[in-house]
Amino acid sequence: MTFDALAYTATPHDRAAVLRADPDWVADQLRRDDSQVLPLWRDRLLLTADGHPVTRTGAAGRALAAAAGQTALLGLDGTTATFAADLSAAEEADALRLGAAHASADLRSLAATLPGPLAATLAYARGMLYWNRHTGYCGTCGAATASAHAGHLRVCQGPECGRQLFPRIEPAVIVLVEGPGPRPRCLLARHHGAGPDNFSLLAGFVEIGESLEGAVRREVAEEAGVAIGTVTYRGSQGWPFPAGLMVGFVAQAVDESITVDGTELLAARWFSRAEIVERVVDGPGSGPVDSIGGRLLRSWAGLDGHDRQPRPV
Structure with missing residues (x-):
């Protein structure tokens, strides 16, 4: 049996685990004109008029990141950073407007038509944003959590807790x-x-x-x-x-x-x-x-x- 081309497994990026712990470096990446921002809305992709997943750079990408309830660094392709941006707090029409998109769609409905690395990247984005959205409170003390490490860590804000929460599979x-x-x-x-x-x-x-x-x-x-x-x-x-x-x-x-x-x-x-x-x-x-x-x-x-x-x- 051969399993070299399974969907969602070939994420192409350097995940930059060490660099993403530096908030100044992350902020600098978000300011760069070549950084890519992939918007999602309630686990759904935003699509262009010709049915391709929306990707924004430059001022449009920064505007998406600023409007998002959560961003997560997916990694680096060379020196180019890719971020996921969660627009779930908005209504769908507003999310489409923010992304200059024409529709939203479930990733699995498009997976067979997308290049493998792109499908894997979008699945990674979906999973990271879902985890952040559903880990807003600490399971130990009930206090709110705050995002850190470019979306790969949440830290309990309880004064006597401070528990660190990492993405789980x-x-x-x-x-x-x-x-x-x-x-x-x-x-x-x-x-x-x-x-x-x-x-x-x-x-x-x-x-x-x-x-x-x-x-x-x-x-x-x-x-x-x-x-x-x-x-x-x-x-x-x-x-x-x-x-x-x-x-x-x-x-x-x-x-x-x-x-x-x-x-x-x-x-x-x-x-x-x-x-x-x-x-x-x-x-x-x-x-x-x-x-x-x-x-x-x-x-x-x-x-x-x-x-x-x-x-x-």
């Missing part, structure tokens, strides 16, 4: 379970709320005190009642929707028995490779094209974009 596993025996089959499940033929891979969040492999075994056993033997890591994908890290695995089932929990899953069954190929080519597909789950399934079927001919079934 939420790791989750996603797994392609292969059936036992020589005939290639994989396990797909229909999750609660999914359509009658909407089957996908199993996934779940990693719990405290748990390894990634342990999370795979627990999630598959809890939701589908399938015992797992070997677990093999395949790749990972940043997933800032809002703060995930998806870690992909292939696992070997010990036997064929399935017992769905009826809560997370409504149904689960084994699919042959031929059935997966048919679903991808002529049926409901293999899941979102921008996700590692879709890549795992297409790769298993021989339809990952690098080998378009299906493997023997």
